[in-house]
Amino acid sequence: MSVNTSHIPSTKEQLIDAAVHIFHQKGFQKTRISDIVSEAGVAQGTFYLYFRSKEEIFRQINTAHMNRFVKVFEETDLLFAGDDIQAIRKNIHHFLNKLLEIYKQNVHVSELLFREGIGHGGLFKEIHENFFDSFISLLRKHMKRDIPPDHFHFEDAETIAVFLLGVFERSASYFMLMQKQFNTEKLAGRMTDFMLNGLQLNSANHGRQLNLK
Amino acid sequence: MSVNTSHIPSTKEQLIDAAVHIFHQKGFQKTRISDIVSEAGVAQGTFYLYFRSKEEIFRQINTAHMNRFVKVFEETDLLFAGDDIQAIRKNIHHFLNKLLEIYKQNVHVSELLFREGIGHGGLFKEIHENFFDSFISLLRKHMKRDIPPDHFHFEDAETIAVFLLGVFERSASYFMLMQKQFNTEKLAGRMTDFMLNGLQLNSANHGRQLNLK
Amino acid sequence: MSVNTSHIPSTKEQLIDAAVHIFHQKGFQKTRISDIVSEAGVAQGTFYLYFRSKEEIFRQINTAHMNRFVKVFEETDLLFAGDDIQAIRKNIHHFLNKLLEIYKQNVHVSELLFREGIGHGGLFKEIHENFFDSFISLLRKHMKRDIPPDHFHFEDAETIAVFLLGVFERSASYFMLMQKQFNTEKLAGRMTDFMLNGLQLNSANHGRQLNLK
Amino acid sequence: MSVNTSHIPSTKEQLIDAAVHIFHQKGFQKTRISDIVSEAGVAQGTFYLYFRSKEEIFRQINTAHMNRFVKVFEETDLLFAGDDIQAIRKNIHHFLNKLLEIYKQNVHVSELLFREGIGHGGLFKEIHENFFDSFISLLRKHMKRDIPPDHFHFEDAETIAVFLLGVFERSASYFMLMQKQFNTEKLAGRMTDFMLNGLQLNSANHGRQLNLK
DNA sequence: CATGAATGAGTGTTCATTCAT
């Protein structure tokens, strides 16, 4: 089952590819339609056959990419469920790895989404909010189903969502930037460790003193 | 040593205050010099007596604010040091609380810094990077001094910095947005818990099984 | 000789009908070819199989309609001729009624012709001028033939033409706009009265004084 | 009491003068802001210091000019009042002459107003409608005050307004176009004759027959 | 005959920056 590598891209696809590239390079505001069309190799007017405005193509690109993540959210049945902590760890690791893979396969759009989706006095806030809400729903569902209330330190899904997303977004974009092509397995592992156990200074301290001032 | 509360703001201060306000509302790109001067109540040309360009005032504002955080970094001598885990917890809690207080006292600039400092194809990347590097230095110093290498799960300061900053930035901006005026003590506490111990699903599991699928 | 009411319109007719409609709605400049073809239900390119340009279809429409009026001019043999003033009045009434009927049967085009035919820095001035010249010729012919020079207050046909056309055009378009479907007989009557006798303040004054300040 | 002929025109006046000129030459749609500013001898951006848009300057110009006519309407106390028909004739002649003088002193704007104020699917319809309504009011007031109902052939002011305006507008623009600088006194006289008595075929026919076919 | 995707010149409007007063 091979992917058709000799795929002839439609004009719309060419425009989207070019747009992703330039948006990533320059950001939304500094990107000119003329940049996009010249990279796509079509005329100015052609752009407007496919997109009503600069905002629309940006929104389309980001929404589409966001939905890739949301799809993973929706397809995840195991997260906090498992016979023991190792099983749970494995679920989470797997989950994070899938997200990182998507991030990696579309680095430019990913960075775009997390960058411009947040900023700008909220011009595109709704895109990211959508993604965020979807993640909270996921957490809520799994927490309610799989974790006895008294076994969980943090009561509300919202707080957890913020913490976890903070870790995920920052890590993904940072390491992606640093080591251009990164090892998702390894990063997913470290993120899982941190999410489940934090810095683990305590476990490190078993039976002896930390050195002190 | 009292602060002069009936301080008559200089023209430059008026411009900065106005700029912070508008930058926060509209973002850097959408902010017009005319917005700033009209809010500051001065003439268009006056702006250029104090700032060479729109970029410069933005940079000045953000750099100044960033330095507030950096100052806290530099003044922190206790972080991972302490007789027991409770002492360490207290240090970190204190540290986070100080940062949150600064964040809170200048919400607009804070949000600006974390938003636009990251995005924009890196127009202002350096500002945030400066802040980031400073934080890494802090961590490295304290880790090296206070934690025996074999007692620490995560070997490199960089990874930890990314994780911790992710949690901090996201949480601060999110909860600031939600609950307009928030309780820094409480948030610092939750952040400390998460940073030190993660979700604590394992500790919750003492002596019994998690429910399972 | 019956008109085929179940006439299937050709593509060209569809284009013209659509064009009349949109031109009337939006005016020449604001009408887009895309409006016309989409209303006609044909493709963009099809337009250019029948018309060289937007100007051409406009000119064709208006010229054709103008010729309907010109035809009436040419077919009119009685205007100022008659045994007495009543006969003349009847001729003029009949003449105006015929023009109004044409106006009414093609309101959209009529309004178009009188609106845009005049304006626009003269882009289509010639169309209206043609119509105007034709009307002057008519007047000149009938005046010369039927009115003894010394019996006529206004010496030149041109002035009369301007006066009469002013009354006709303005009235037709105004009352057409107001009372959507209007009574041509009645309007023709009033116009005839005004054209022949003016406001008739004097005749109203027979045997008594107008009231005075 | 001499007009200051060495008046230095403000930038706004220069823009308006240029705009009137070009609007008159090319019509509203075909006029480019770049035409206006280059004729006014200022930069592109300067235009927008004084007018929000092309539409606004057009509206300002036309409204201002329309108000010149409206002012005459409002300042007219004698129209249909008078001891005899000659007095009335004189009033009307005077009234028309004043309007024609205004028309003449601002030919370009006048033509603009009557051309584009009417057409264009109503983009600027309201301007002309305002003028029209104002004229109807004038007529109504004078008719009610000065003419006994049974002495007047045409009952409603609206119809008369349409007839009279038709004559005025058409004549003014036509003769203005033909004989560049025209004799307002003479034209006003002819218009008065026509308005009061029509073509006067009947008076011409006193005591003898018109020749007939 | 018909299609409709592609073209690209054209233009209104914005806004950071300058400078004479």
Next chain:
DNA sequence: AATGAATGAACACTCATTCAT
């Protein structure tokens, strides 16, 4: 120091027209 009128480069978007199929 302060003003604010003037600048002009820059850019998103429109739409009549073409042409390969």
